Amino acid sequence: MSGLAVFLGAALGFAAVRFKVQEDPIVEQIDAILPQTQCGQCGFPGCKPYATAIANGDAEINQCPPGGEDGIHKLAELLGVEFKPLNAEHGEPKPKSVAVIDETTCIGCTLCIQACPVDAILGAAKQMHTIIAQECTGCELCIAPCPVDCISMVPIAEDVATWKWKYPVVKLKVA
Amino acid sequence: MTRQLYEFNGGVHPEEHKHASTSRPIGIAPLPRILIVSLRQHIGQPAKPIVAVGEQVLKGQMIGQAEGYVSVAVHAPTSGTVTAIAGHAAAHPSGLTDLCITIAPDGADRWIEHSALDYRNMDPSHLRNQLRDLGIAGLGGAVFPSFIKLNPGATQKVPTLVLNGGECEPWITCDDMLMRERAAEILAGAAVMRYMLHSDEVLVGIEDNKPEAIAAMQAAASQCDFPVEVVTVPTLYPGGGAKQLIKTLTGKEVPSGGRSTDVGVATFNVGTAYALHRAVNHGEPLISRIVTVTGNVHRPQNFEVLIGTPLAELVRLTGATRDDTSGYVMGGPMMGFDLISTDVPMVKATNCILVKSLALFPPPPPAMPCIRCTRCAQACPADLQPQELYWFARAKNFGKTQEYHLFDCIECGCCSYVCPSHIPLVQYYRYAKSEIWAKEKDKKAADLARERHEFRQLRIEREQQERAAKLALKASAKLAEASPESPDDAANAAKKAAIQAALERAKEKKEGVTPRNIENLPPEKLQEIAEIEARRAKIRAMAKDAVEK
Amino acid sequence: MLSSPYIAEQSSVSIIMLKVLAALVPGIAVYVWLFGPAILVTLTLASVTALVLETIAVRLRGWPAKPFLMDGSALVTAWLLALSLPPIAPWWLIVVGTFFAIVVAKHLYGGLGNNLFNPAMVGYAVLIISFPVQMTQWSAPLSLAGAHLSLLDSAQYIFTGILPDGLKLDAISSATPLDTLRTQLQLEHTVREITRLPIFGNLGGTGGEAVVLMFLLGGLYLWLARIITWHIPAAFIAGLWITGGLFHISDPDRYISPWFHLATGGVMLGAFFIATDPVTGATTPRGKLIFGAGIGILTYLIRTLGGYPDGVAFAVLLMNIMVPLIDAYTQPKVYGHKQKEPAE
CATH class of the missing domain: 1.10.15.40 (Electron transport complex subunit B, putative Fe-S cluster)
Incomplete structure (x- = not known):
């Protein structure tokens, strides 16, 4: 009995190490x-x-x-x-959006670049910034720091490539 | 013919309605008043426009170049002026707009300089690039870039070349008429394919409801300098589907998710072979195709149509619009889709324009619950269990739909066709597929975001460590310098002063910087700018406060 | 929005159900001819009850009644249940059975297309468990009966329990061949002795075997009309015949010929009309074979080793439970998945 206990204990110990x-x-x-x-x-x-x-x-x-x-x-x-x-x-769920920088207003302060969690904003000090749309997650974190409010969120419009077939609307009607 | 044929499971026999449009020869559609060339006519990346608005273009001139690997070029169908490069109603089930190049024809129809390709003395990859730049894509419906399929790959050889003349969809006759009238040219295209793929055998599969086409192709085949076997296959929808035709002719099944070349077969639509012949032997890009215009029209007929011709102009060739016309379908009644606008231009994929009326295509009766009768399963040419797929798609249980092989569905419509409960099964599958694709796209985007975020965290951490290390180094250096009067001290002080001065200057400059583009602005704009500046100052003050606290 | 296909075959649930009903008619006609018109009363009562209950159930669920009444599925359920009941069963038995079939087995499980169990068989099972006495009073074949009831007499008996003057129940009713076989075997008689009794016909029961033959013909029509596939009936019959055959070979005095089993009771009705109910049956080709064979084997076992008059209903219900499992494990190979993965 005790032998079995020892064996099982050893087996468990081994398993714990082996399958950690x-x-x-x-x-x-x-x-x-x-x-x-x-x-x-x-x-x-x-x-x-x-x-x-x-x-x-x-x-x-x-x-x-x-x-x-x-x-x-x-x-x-x-x-x-x-x-x-x-x-x-x-917060509320919103339609998927991307940030867009109004490049005529941007003063190149780099604050948004520092705020962006995924490095999706390109630019350097005093140079106009721009957003890499494919990499923008739509988090809106760049909006608050912008001193000139030149960033806006634009909902992603449906196009031919992103369009989805709709769920069929099937109604039971009196024939 | 003694060739052994095989059977695929399922299939249906819808009414053919093909005679309506085969009684007249292929007509040449006159030059339309306007041409709208879509940049997204093929599977893969849309072409990139390489002309500008106002530019004069010649017939056959490349106006959109292939972008990325899976892409082909698009060309001006006639000579004229580019009047717009903008969104235009697209030949797409969504009815959304897509980027198109609009050309106002000058009426001269002047060709750009072009000449036949000496394909036997060309580097194979150069030849394929030429075909890409001539815009050749599959005309059977999938519009897959042909130059990719014409690459024999690692094995250097695709033993069996199949020309698909099945054309199993009701109403459509464009391939039938092409084979009747231009059989020799089709086989001239096949010769090029055979050369490029090093094929041993060339098969032409034609359904037995097209005896004239079979006879024409056989006559042309007997004139060929290489063996061509014209094989009559039983008429059974969707026997003209590539996978089904391959099964019928060879008994082989294209592996799920794979290509037909995986089983040593390459399949091309007869129209593609014809287009390839025009491209290689005449140097002409793909700027026209045969389109069947049929259904609720006065004179159903096939036309050779310039790509970019608006739907309305094409349909007009068959006579005045009938009063009871209820809509237009691109493609056949089994797999086509509704066109929402009559401005939609013809694309390379347009094989048929089917004009609908409520009498010809009555709306389906209301759907009843599925009674699991499995008629759909018996009709499914992919051996799926459509009733199970429907069940899961309806419940939005997309994981299960994939387990039940949703992506092996070819959307042929047989299941919906036979369903006694009139359930729009295919629409459920299309819905489920596009949801799954969208989710996969989201997932990819999320993975990218995670990766970039983690990289950024790492970078910030590294920068912090570097800064800390630098500071520590500086501190220890200072400590070392503190006691003895070092000769560097003076130099150091000078340096510090210089840095300080630079900082001051920078600060002054920063505060004093005035954008140059605000002169000559109207007062309201200046007012707006002043407001923004005020807000900015306030934010700055707030930020400063936060730091100081 | 509409999406392709824009054309469809001329078919509907109503057409399918009507064909099923049509296929039952010859069997019913022979039934009336050989056993009297009582079954017509039962059929009518079951049909009316089913349609009324269906209307109420559909209305309560807020659905439009017309398409569901037009689909004919309630009628098929009613007919199948009625044909499983003794034709001279009291009216309330029919109503209760139909109620359980339509309301409990069908609508409480979600209505057409969603029920797990065959509604008619649920109705039958409830009745046989709850009212075993009434469920075993079958009409005697007219050729053996001492008297026979007109349509009006039958209706009067079914609704009031009153027989025409001077007529005893014994004169018009008898035990079924299956029941007779069971009781006689318990009395230690051999199969050979038992089958000499007048209730036994050439193959099955007197009269009954003709009705069974007509159901077989009706079933073949359904197969030719492509309403059903051959899988379930063939597997059902094969399962029953082979199991019965093995028992018969082992002890012919105790276990009757498998042909008798095919020709009596609800086997043909069950094989072609009940087990083939698409909603509650297996859907894959291999699954249908397993499902049908299972019913065949269980029917034999319940008939031979159990205590109930017939085994078809319980066999069907037991196999209904298995359907999701059977379907899950018998998914056919999909196009493009048949070839073995190429060797690495």
């Missing part, structure tokens, strides 16, 4: 669901910190407006918790 999980995968999994806007609307300085906070139980799953209801559903499913509607304190 390197990093808390749950943070990665949560981070994979978050939209990576890095906007900080959740109250954390980025998506990864928010993911860590959720994993540690320090944050609710409903604090991410860009992720929307869809994202909350996915988080709820991943974590096995109840769905909660988006917490309005953290």
Whole structure:
């Protein structure tokens, strides 16, 4: 009996060493669901910190407006918790937008460049800045620092390449 | 012919309605009043405009050049003046606008200088680039750039070349008429394909409802200096689908997500072969194609149409618009899509303009619940279980749709065609597909953002460390200098003073800087600028406060 | 917005259901001819009840009633249930059975297309468990009966339980061949002795075997009309025949010939009309074979080893439970997935 106990203990100990999980995968999994806007609307300085906070139980799953209801559903499913509607304190979901710099107004102060979490703004001191539209996440973090209010958010218009087939509207009608 | 044929599963027999448009020969459409050339006529990246508004262009002149690998050029269909490069209603199910080059024809129809390609003495990759620059893309519907398909790849050889003359969709007859009237030219194009792909055999698959085309192709094949087998295949929609035709002719299945060349087969529409012949043997870019205009029109007919011809001008060739016309479809009744505007220009993919009336194409009765009768599964040529896909697509359970091989669906419409509950099944699949694509795009964007964000964090950290290290170095240096009177001290002090002075200057300059472009502005603008300046000063003060606190 | 295809085959749920009803008519005609017109009363009552309940259920769910009444599915359920019941069953039995079929088994599970269990068989199962006595009073074949009831007499009996003067229930009813077989076997008689009884016909039961044959013909029509595929009926019949055959070979005195099983009770009705209900059946070709064979085997086992008059209903319901699992594991190979992955 004791021999068995020793053996099992050894086996468990071995397994613990052999199959050690390197990093808390749950943070990665949560981070994979978050939209990576890095906007900080959740109250954390980025998506990864928010993911860590959720994993540690320090944050609710409903604090991410860009992720929307869809994202909350996915988080709820991943974590096995109840769905909660988006917490309005953290903002409302908005249509996907990109920041656009009005280049005639820009004074080249670089403040927006420092604010951009994904380095999607090109420019140097006293030179006009411009936004790399493909890399802009629409986080709006560049708007507040701009001293001349030359940045505006422009919703991404649907074009032939991004157009989506609509969900069929099927009504049961009296024939 | 003794060739063994194979069967694909499923398929349907819709009413053909092909005789309507085969009683007249191919007509040459007159020069339209205006031509609108879309830059997105092929799969892949749209072409990049290389002309300017107001520029004179010649017939066949490249006006949009291929951008990226999967792309081909577009050309001026006639000589004239570029009047606009702007968004225009596109031949697309969305009905959205897309970038087009509008040309006002000068009526002279003057060709740019062009000549046949000496393809046998050309470097293969140079030849392929030429074909890209001549705008050759598949005319069967997918409009995939042909130069990519004409690359034999690592094996240096594609043993079987299939010309697709199946044309299984009801109403459409453009390939049928092309084969009847221009069989020799089609095979001249096939000769080039055969040369480029080093093919051993050339098969022409034609459905048995086109005896005239079969006869014409057989006659042309007997004149050929290489063996061509014209194979009659049973009429069964969608037997003209590339995957289905390959299965019928060779028994092979194109692997899911793969290309037909993976099983040693290259398939081209007969129209593509014709276009290739014009390009290689005459040096002409792809600026026209055969389009069937049929349905609710007085004189259904096939026309050789300049690409860019507006829909309304084309339909007018078949007589006055009938009163009960309820819409226009590009393509056939099984896979086509509604055109929302009559300004939509013909593109390389336009094989047919089907004019609808409620009598010919009555709206479907209201949908009933799915009763899982599996008629759709029996009709599906891809061996899918459409009823399951429908179930998951309707529930927006996209993961499951992919598990049930949604992306093997070719959207042929057989399932919707047979559904006794009249459920728009294909529309559910199109919806699910585009949602999945959009999600994948979002995911890619998110991954990129994450990567860039993490890189930025790393960079900031590194900069901080460097700064800290520098400061530490400076501090220790200062400590070392503090006790003895060093000879460097004076120099140091001078340097510091210089830096200080520079800083002062910079500050002065910064504060004193006045943009030069505000002279000659109206007072309201100046007022606005003053307001902005005031706001800026306030923000600066606030920022300063924050720092000091 | 409309999207292609813009054309469609002339077909609808109503047409399918009407063809199913049409395929039942010859069987019903022979039924009336050989067993009297009572079944017509049962059919009518079940149909009216089903349509009324369907209307109420659809209305309660806020749907338009007309397309759902026109689809004919409620009628098919009603007919299949009625054909499974003794033709001289009391009216309330029919109404209760139809209620469970239409309201509980169909609409409480989401209505047309969403029910897990075959509605008619749920109705039957509820009745056989709750009212076993009434469910075993079958009409005797006219050739064996002491008297026979007119349409009016039948209706009177079904609605009031009153027989015409001087007529006893025994004169018009009898046990079914399957019931007779079971009871006689319990009395230690051999199969050979039992099948000499008059209720046994050439292959199945007297009269009954003719009705069964007509259902088989109706079923073949459905197959030719491409309303059903051959998979489920063929597998059902094969499953029953092979299982029955194995038992029969092992002990012919105790286990009757498998042909008898095919020719009695609800087998043909079940194989071609009930098990082929698309909503509750398996959908993949291989799945249909498994589903059908399962019903065949279970039918035999329930008939032979169980205590109920027939096994088709329970076999169908048991296999209905298995359908999602069967479908999930029998997905056919999709085009382009058939070839083996090329060797690395």
